[in-house]
Amino acid sequence: MTTPRDLLIVAMDMAPDRPVERGDLSLALAGAEVLDLLAAQAIRLDDDHLVPGYRPAIADRLLDEAAESLVREAPYESIGDWLWRRGNGLSAAYVAALEAEGQLTRQRRRGIPFRTGQMVLVDSPARRQATERWTSDEPLLAALAAAVGVRGRQGGDPPDVDDDAVETVLAAVNDALVELEAVRQRRAIEDAAFDNIWRGV
Template sequence: MTTPQDLLFVVLDVRADRPVERGDLSLALAGAELLDLLGAGVAELREDRIVPVSGHLTGDRLLDEAAGALVREEPYESVQDWLWRRGDGLAVTYTNALEPSGSGLRHLFRRPEPADSAERRRAAERWAVREPVLTGLAAELGIGEPGVKGGTEENPEDDRVALVLATVGEALTELEAVRQRRRIEEDAFDNVWRAP
Protein backbone atom coordinates (compact mmCIF):
# COMPACT_ATOMS: atom_id res chain seq x y z
CA MET A 1 0.00 0.00 0.00
CA THR A 2 1.32 3.44 -0.89
CA THR A 3 0.81 6.87 0.62
CA PRO A 4 -1.19 8.13 -2.40
CA GLN A 5 -3.57 5.18 -2.11
CA ASP A 6 -3.85 5.68 1.65
CA LEU A 7 -4.55 9.37 1.11
CA LEU A 8 -7.29 8.52 -1.37
CA PHE A 9 -8.94 6.25 1.22
CA VAL A 10 -8.67 9.01 3.84
CA VAL A 11 -10.38 11.44 1.45
CA LEU A 12 -13.14 8.86 0.96
CA ASP A 13 -13.56 7.95 4.61
CA VAL A 14 -12.83 11.03 6.74
CA ARG A 15 -15.05 14.08 6.71
CA ALA A 16 -13.29 17.20 5.46
CA ASP A 17 -14.00 20.82 6.45
CA ARG A 18 -14.95 21.42 2.80
CA PRO A 19 -15.34 19.20 -0.25
CA VAL A 20 -11.98 18.15 -1.71
CA GLU A 21 -11.59 19.45 -5.24
CA ARG A 22 -10.10 17.16 -7.89
CA GLY A 23 -7.25 19.56 -8.63
CA ASP A 24 -6.38 19.80 -4.94
CA LEU A 25 -6.41 16.04 -4.60
CA SER A 26 -4.20 15.67 -7.68
CA LEU A 27 -1.56 18.01 -6.23
CA ALA A 28 -1.62 16.22 -2.87
CA LEU A 29 -1.33 12.82 -4.59
CA ALA A 30 1.74 14.04 -6.50
CA GLY A 31 3.24 15.12 -3.18
CA ALA A 32 2.42 11.72 -1.68
CA GLU A 33 4.10 9.97 -4.62
CA LEU A 34 7.21 12.09 -4.18
CA LEU A 35 7.39 11.31 -0.46
CA ASP A 36 7.13 7.58 -1.20
CA LEU A 37 9.85 7.84 -3.87
CA LEU A 38 12.11 9.68 -1.42
CA GLY A 39 11.39 7.09 1.26
CA ALA A 40 12.16 4.22 -1.14
CA GLY A 41 15.51 5.77 -2.08
CA VAL A 42 14.48 6.24 -5.71
CA ALA A 43 15.09 10.00 -5.46
CA GLU A 44 16.58 12.52 -3.08
CA LEU A 45 16.19 16.23 -2.53
CA ARG A 46 19.00 18.70 -3.09
CA GLU A 47 17.52 21.85 -1.69
CA ASP A 48 14.19 21.93 -3.56
CA ARG A 49 15.35 19.85 -6.55
CA ILE A 50 14.35 16.21 -7.06
CA VAL A 51 17.38 14.14 -8.04
CA PRO A 52 16.81 10.55 -9.24
CA VAL A 53 19.33 8.24 -7.56
CA SER A 54 18.05 4.75 -8.29
CA GLY A 55 16.27 3.02 -11.11
CA HIS A 56 14.94 0.18 -8.96
CA LEU A 57 11.23 -0.57 -9.02
CA THR A 58 9.00 -0.03 -6.00
CA GLY A 59 6.62 -2.90 -6.78
CA ASP A 60 3.68 -0.53 -7.25
CA ARG A 61 2.61 0.24 -10.83
CA LEU A 62 1.68 3.88 -10.21
CA LEU A 63 4.77 4.64 -8.12
CA ASP A 64 6.94 3.03 -10.78
CA GLU A 65 5.25 5.27 -13.37
CA ALA A 66 6.02 8.24 -11.13
CA ALA A 67 9.66 7.15 -10.84
CA GLY A 68 9.83 6.87 -14.62
CA ALA A 69 8.49 10.43 -14.91
CA LEU A 70 11.34 11.96 -12.89
CA VAL A 71 13.45 14.49 -14.80
CA ARG A 72 16.90 12.92 -15.12
CA GLU A 73 18.92 15.87 -16.37
CA GLU A 74 20.33 18.84 -14.49
CA PRO A 75 19.18 21.23 -13.18
CA TYR A 76 16.51 18.62 -12.35
CA GLU A 77 12.97 19.55 -11.44
CA SER A 78 11.81 21.54 -8.43
CA VAL A 79 9.27 20.04 -6.05
CA GLN A 80 6.76 22.68 -7.11
CA ASP A 81 7.23 21.94 -10.82
CA TRP A 82 6.84 18.20 -10.07
CA LEU A 83 3.55 18.79 -8.26
CA TRP A 84 2.06 20.70 -11.17
CA ARG A 85 3.38 18.41 -13.92
CA ARG A 86 2.86 15.04 -12.27
CA GLY A 87 -0.34 16.16 -10.54
CA ASP A 88 -2.10 16.95 -13.80
CA GLY A 89 -5.11 14.60 -13.75
CA LEU A 90 -3.59 12.36 -11.07
CA ALA A 91 -6.85 12.11 -9.08
CA VAL A 92 -8.45 10.42 -12.09
CA THR A 93 -5.52 8.01 -12.42
CA TYR A 94 -5.69 6.92 -8.78
CA THR A 95 -9.46 6.66 -8.56
CA ASN A 96 -9.54 4.60 -11.75
CA ALA A 97 -6.86 2.33 -10.29
CA LEU A 98 -8.92 2.01 -7.12
CA GLU A 99 -12.00 1.10 -9.15
CA PRO A 100 -10.88 -0.32 -12.52
CA SER A 101 -14.29 0.19 -14.13
CA GLY A 102 -13.34 3.84 -14.46
CA SER A 103 -16.28 5.14 -12.42
CA GLY A 104 -14.18 5.76 -9.32
CA LEU A 105 -13.96 9.52 -9.81
CA ARG A 106 -17.73 9.94 -10.04
CA HIS A 107 -18.18 7.85 -6.90
CA LEU A 108 -15.32 9.53 -5.04
CA PHE A 109 -16.90 12.93 -5.25
CA ARG A 110 -20.37 11.60 -4.39
CA ARG A 111 -18.92 10.02 -1.21
CA PRO A 112 -20.30 6.48 -1.55
CA GLU A 113 -19.93 3.74 1.03
CA PRO A 114 -16.76 2.13 -0.35
CA ALA A 115 -16.13 -1.58 -0.07
CA ASP A 116 -14.11 -2.85 2.87
CA SER A 117 -10.69 -4.22 1.94
CA ALA A 118 -7.32 -4.97 3.49
CA GLU A 119 -5.93 -1.85 1.81
CA ARG A 120 -8.68 0.31 3.27
CA ARG A 121 -8.11 -1.14 6.75
CA ARG A 122 -4.35 -0.46 6.49
CA ALA A 123 -5.05 3.13 5.48
CA ALA A 124 -7.45 3.48 8.43
CA GLU A 125 -4.80 2.08 10.79
CA ARG A 126 -2.21 4.51 9.47
CA TRP A 127 -4.72 7.34 9.96
CA ALA A 128 -5.62 6.15 13.46
CA VAL A 129 -1.99 6.27 14.65
CA ARG A 130 -1.66 9.78 13.14
CA GLU A 131 1.22 8.85 10.86
CA PRO A 132 2.85 12.25 10.15
CA VAL A 133 3.14 12.03 6.35
CA LEU A 134 -0.46 10.93 5.84
CA THR A 135 -1.93 13.34 8.38
CA GLY A 136 0.19 16.19 7.02
CA LEU A 137 -1.05 15.64 3.46
CA ALA A 138 -4.64 15.27 4.64
CA ALA A 139 -4.36 18.46 6.71
CA GLU A 140 -3.33 20.36 3.58
CA LEU A 141 -6.62 19.18 2.03
CA GLY A 142 -8.62 20.36 5.06
CA ILE A 143 -9.00 16.90 6.59
CA GLY A 144 -8.09 16.40 10.22
CA GLU A 145 -6.10 18.85 12.28
CA PRO A 146 -4.45 21.76 10.45
CA GLY A 147 -0.74 22.29 10.82
CA VAL A 148 0.26 18.64 11.34
CA LYS A 149 3.82 18.40 10.05
CA GLY A 150 6.32 15.63 9.86
CA GLY A 151 8.79 15.97 12.69
CA THR A 152 11.70 18.07 13.84
CA GLU A 153 14.43 19.97 12.10
CA GLU A 154 17.20 17.72 13.41
CA ASN A 155 16.13 14.80 11.22
CA PRO A 156 16.94 15.15 7.48
CA GLU A 157 14.05 12.82 6.63
CA ASP A 158 11.67 15.09 8.50
CA ASP A 159 13.12 18.10 6.66
CA ARG A 160 12.22 16.42 3.37
CA VAL A 161 8.68 15.77 4.58
CA ALA A 162 8.32 19.36 5.82
CA LEU A 163 9.57 20.74 2.48
CA VAL A 164 7.18 18.62 0.41
CA LEU A 165 4.21 19.38 2.69
CA ALA A 166 4.96 23.12 2.60
CA THR A 167 5.22 23.02 -1.19
CA VAL A 168 1.93 21.14 -1.47
CA GLY A 169 0.34 23.81 0.73
CA GLU A 170 1.75 26.60 -1.47
CA ALA A 171 0.50 24.88 -4.64
CA LEU A 172 -2.98 24.45 -3.16
CA THR A 173 -3.04 28.14 -2.20
CA GLU A 174 -1.97 29.08 -5.73
CA LEU A 175 -4.65 26.86 -7.26
CA GLU A 176 -7.34 28.45 -5.06
CA ALA A 177 -6.14 31.92 -6.11
CA VAL A 178 -6.53 30.91 -9.77
CA ARG A 179 -10.07 29.66 -9.04
CA GLN A 180 -10.96 32.94 -7.32
CA ARG A 181 -9.59 35.00 -10.23
CA ARG A 182 -11.69 32.95 -12.65
CA ARG A 183 -14.80 33.44 -10.54
CA ILE A 184 -14.21 37.20 -10.42
CA GLU A 185 -13.64 37.34 -14.18
CA GLU A 186 -16.76 35.26 -14.84
CA ASP A 187 -18.83 37.47 -12.53
CA ALA A 188 -17.50 40.61 -14.24
CA PHE A 189 -18.32 39.14 -17.65
CA ASP A 190 -21.84 38.23 -16.50
CA ASN A 191 -22.33 41.79 -15.17
CA VAL A 192 -21.32 43.29 -18.52
CA TRP A 193 -24.09 41.33 -20.24
CA ARG A 194 -26.64 42.26 -17.57
CA ALA A 195 -25.91 46.00 -17.80
CA PRO A 196 -28.65 48.02 -19.54
Protein backbone atom coordinates in the same frame (compact mmCIF):
# COMPACT_ATOMS: atom_id res chain seq x y z
CA MET B 1 -0.17 0.21 -0.21
CA THR B 2 1.40 3.59 -0.87
CA THR B 3 0.97 7.01 0.68
CA PRO B 4 -0.98 8.35 -2.34
CA ARG B 5 -3.44 5.44 -2.16
CA ASP B 6 -3.81 5.81 1.60
CA LEU B 7 -4.39 9.55 1.15
CA LEU B 8 -7.11 8.97 -1.44
CA ILE B 9 -8.83 6.41 0.79
CA VAL B 10 -8.68 8.74 3.80
CA ALA B 11 -9.99 11.68 1.76
CA MET B 12 -12.95 9.60 0.57
CA ASP B 13 -13.58 7.99 3.96
CA MET B 14 -13.24 11.00 6.23
CA ALA B 15 -14.86 13.66 4.07
CA PRO B 16 -17.80 11.95 2.29
CA ASP B 17 -20.17 14.90 2.80
CA ARG B 18 -17.67 17.57 1.70
CA PRO B 19 -15.54 15.98 -1.00
CA VAL B 20 -12.01 17.29 -1.44
CA GLU B 21 -11.54 19.36 -4.60
CA ARG B 22 -10.05 17.19 -7.34
CA GLY B 23 -7.31 19.70 -8.14
CA ASP B 24 -6.29 19.95 -4.48
CA LEU B 25 -6.24 16.17 -4.13
CA SER B 26 -4.20 15.76 -7.33
CA LEU B 27 -1.50 18.12 -6.06
CA ALA B 28 -1.40 16.35 -2.70
CA LEU B 29 -1.22 12.94 -4.38
CA ALA B 30 1.76 14.12 -6.44
CA GLY B 31 3.39 15.29 -3.21
CA ALA B 32 2.67 11.92 -1.61
CA GLU B 33 4.42 10.24 -4.53
CA VAL B 34 7.52 12.38 -3.92
CA LEU B 35 7.51 11.35 -0.25
CA ASP B 36 7.29 7.65 -1.14
CA LEU B 37 10.05 8.02 -3.74
CA LEU B 38 12.22 9.74 -1.13
CA ALA B 39 11.59 6.89 1.29
CA ALA B 40 12.54 4.38 -1.41
CA GLN B 41 15.72 6.39 -2.14
CA ALA B 42 14.58 6.71 -5.73
CA ILE B 43 15.17 10.47 -5.41
CA ARG B 44 16.94 12.94 -3.18
CA LEU B 45 16.48 16.67 -2.81
CA ASP B 46 19.04 19.24 -3.93
CA ASP B 47 17.56 22.36 -2.37
CA ASP B 48 14.03 22.06 -3.81
CA HIS B 49 14.93 20.02 -6.90
CA LEU B 50 14.24 16.32 -7.38
CA VAL B 51 17.42 14.43 -8.20
CA PRO B 52 16.80 10.83 -9.32
CA GLY B 53 18.68 8.13 -7.46
CA TYR B 54 18.85 4.47 -8.30
CA ARG B 55 15.81 2.97 -10.01
CA PRO B 56 14.19 0.54 -7.58
CA ALA B 57 11.60 -2.06 -8.53
CA ILE B 58 8.26 -0.55 -7.51
CA ALA B 59 5.26 -2.85 -7.36
CA ASP B 60 2.65 -0.09 -7.50
CA ARG B 61 1.95 0.85 -11.13
CA LEU B 62 1.22 4.53 -10.58
CA LEU B 63 4.18 5.06 -8.28
CA ASP B 64 6.36 3.25 -10.81
CA GLU B 65 5.06 5.64 -13.49
CA ALA B 66 6.00 8.53 -11.22
CA ALA B 67 9.56 7.22 -10.86
CA GLU B 68 9.78 6.68 -14.61
CA SER B 69 8.66 10.23 -15.37
CA LEU B 70 11.33 11.97 -13.28
CA VAL B 71 13.51 14.48 -15.13
CA ARG B 72 16.93 12.82 -15.22
CA GLU B 73 19.12 15.65 -16.46
CA ALA B 74 20.41 18.74 -14.63
CA PRO B 75 19.11 21.18 -13.57
CA TYR B 76 16.36 18.65 -12.77
CA GLU B 77 12.83 19.62 -11.80
CA SER B 78 11.68 21.64 -8.82
CA ILE B 79 9.14 20.09 -6.49
CA GLY B 80 6.66 22.80 -7.45
CA ASP B 81 7.03 22.10 -11.17
CA TRP B 82 6.66 18.35 -10.49
CA LEU B 83 3.45 18.89 -8.51
CA TRP B 84 1.83 20.81 -11.34
CA ARG B 85 3.05 18.49 -14.10
CA ARG B 86 2.52 15.14 -12.40
CA GLY B 87 -0.59 16.29 -10.55
CA ASN B 88 -2.53 17.03 -13.73
CA GLY B 89 -5.49 14.62 -13.53
CA LEU B 90 -3.74 12.45 -10.95
CA SER B 91 -6.74 12.03 -8.64
CA ALA B 92 -8.77 10.56 -11.52
CA ALA B 93 -5.91 8.13 -12.30
CA TYR B 94 -5.80 6.90 -8.70
CA VAL B 95 -9.59 6.56 -8.54
CA ALA B 96 -9.53 4.55 -11.77
CA ALA B 97 -6.76 2.31 -10.41
CA LEU B 98 -8.63 1.60 -7.18
CA GLU B 99 -11.83 0.92 -9.10
CA ALA B 100 -10.04 -1.51 -11.45
CA GLU B 101 -8.66 -3.36 -8.42
CA GLY B 102 -12.09 -3.63 -6.80
CA GLN B 103 -11.24 -1.20 -3.99
CA LEU B 104 -14.00 1.17 -5.15
CA THR B 105 -17.46 0.50 -6.48
CA ARG B 106 -20.22 2.65 -7.87
CA GLN B 107 -23.19 2.95 -5.57
CA ARG B 108 -26.35 2.26 -7.55
CA ARG B 109 -29.19 4.67 -7.11
CA ARG B 110 -32.43 3.17 -5.93
CA GLY B 111 -34.98 2.76 -8.69
CA ILE B 112 -32.56 3.73 -11.47
CA PRO B 113 -30.90 0.46 -12.52
CA PHE B 114 -28.93 1.82 -15.47
CA ARG B 115 -27.56 4.98 -13.83
CA THR B 116 -24.39 4.81 -11.79
CA GLY B 117 -24.04 6.68 -8.51
CA GLN B 118 -21.06 7.99 -6.61
CA MET B 119 -17.92 6.00 -5.97
CA VAL B 120 -17.74 4.33 -2.57
CA LEU B 121 -14.98 2.39 -0.85
CA VAL B 122 -15.44 -1.32 -0.26
CA ASP B 123 -14.30 -3.00 2.93
CA SER B 124 -10.83 -4.24 2.05
CA PRO B 125 -7.40 -4.81 3.62
CA ALA B 126 -6.19 -1.66 1.84
CA ARG B 127 -8.94 0.42 3.40
CA ARG B 128 -8.28 -1.03 6.84
CA GLN B 129 -4.55 -0.35 6.47
CA ALA B 130 -5.18 3.27 5.45
CA THR B 131 -7.60 3.71 8.36
CA GLU B 132 -5.07 2.26 10.79
CA ARG B 133 -2.40 4.62 9.50
CA TRP B 134 -4.83 7.52 9.81
CA THR B 135 -6.02 6.71 13.34
CA SER B 136 -2.42 6.28 14.51
CA ASP B 137 -1.80 9.93 13.48
CA GLU B 138 1.05 8.96 11.15
CA PRO B 139 2.68 12.36 10.47
CA LEU B 140 3.05 12.21 6.66
CA LEU B 141 -0.51 11.09 6.01
CA ALA B 142 -1.90 13.48 8.62
CA ALA B 143 -0.02 16.45 7.13
CA LEU B 144 -1.10 15.68 3.55
CA ALA B 145 -4.71 15.14 4.60
CA ALA B 146 -4.72 18.39 6.59
CA ALA B 147 -3.36 20.23 3.54
CA VAL B 148 -6.49 19.29 1.56
CA GLY B 149 -8.82 20.06 4.47
CA VAL B 150 -9.25 16.63 6.07
CA ARG B 151 -8.63 16.93 9.80
CA GLY B 152 -8.03 14.19 12.32
CA ARG B 153 -10.49 13.26 15.03
CA GLN B 154 -8.91 15.72 17.45
CA GLY B 155 -9.30 18.53 14.92
CA GLY B 156 -5.92 20.06 15.78
CA ASP B 157 -2.74 20.48 13.81
CA PRO B 158 -1.10 17.31 12.46
CA PRO B 159 1.93 15.98 14.34
CA ASP B 160 5.29 17.55 13.57
CA VAL B 161 7.51 16.02 10.92
CA ASP B 162 11.14 15.72 11.97
CA ASP B 163 12.78 15.53 8.55
CA ASP B 164 14.00 18.49 6.50
CA ALA B 165 13.36 16.86 3.12
CA VAL B 166 9.83 15.87 4.08
CA GLU B 167 9.15 19.36 5.43
CA THR B 168 10.38 20.83 2.13
CA VAL B 169 7.97 18.64 0.15
CA LEU B 170 5.03 19.41 2.44
CA ALA B 171 5.76 23.15 2.21
CA ALA B 172 5.80 22.89 -1.61
CA VAL B 173 2.43 21.09 -1.54
CA ASN B 174 0.95 23.82 0.65
CA ASP B 175 2.36 26.55 -1.61
CA ALA B 176 0.86 24.85 -4.68
CA LEU B 177 -2.54 24.56 -2.97
CA VAL B 178 -2.46 28.27 -2.08
CA GLU B 179 -1.58 29.09 -5.70
CA LEU B 180 -4.43 26.91 -6.98
CA GLU B 181 -6.92 28.61 -4.68
CA ALA B 182 -5.71 32.00 -5.90
CA VAL B 183 -6.31 30.88 -9.50
CA ARG B 184 -9.85 29.76 -8.56
CA GLN B 185 -10.62 33.08 -6.92
CA ARG B 186 -9.26 35.03 -9.87
CA ARG B 187 -11.39 33.01 -12.28
CA ALA B 188 -14.47 33.50 -10.11
CA ILE B 189 -13.93 37.28 -10.15
CA GLU B 190 -13.39 37.25 -13.93
CA ASP B 191 -16.53 35.14 -14.48
CA ALA B 192 -18.58 37.45 -12.25
CA ALA B 193 -17.30 40.50 -14.15
CA PHE B 194 -18.16 38.82 -17.47
CA ASP B 195 -21.69 38.02 -16.23
CA ASN B 196 -22.15 41.66 -15.14
CA ILE B 197 -21.14 42.88 -18.59
CA TRP B 198 -23.77 40.67 -20.25
CA ARG B 199 -26.45 41.77 -17.77
CA GLY B 200 -25.73 45.35 -18.76
CA VAL B 201 -26.09 44.69 -22.49
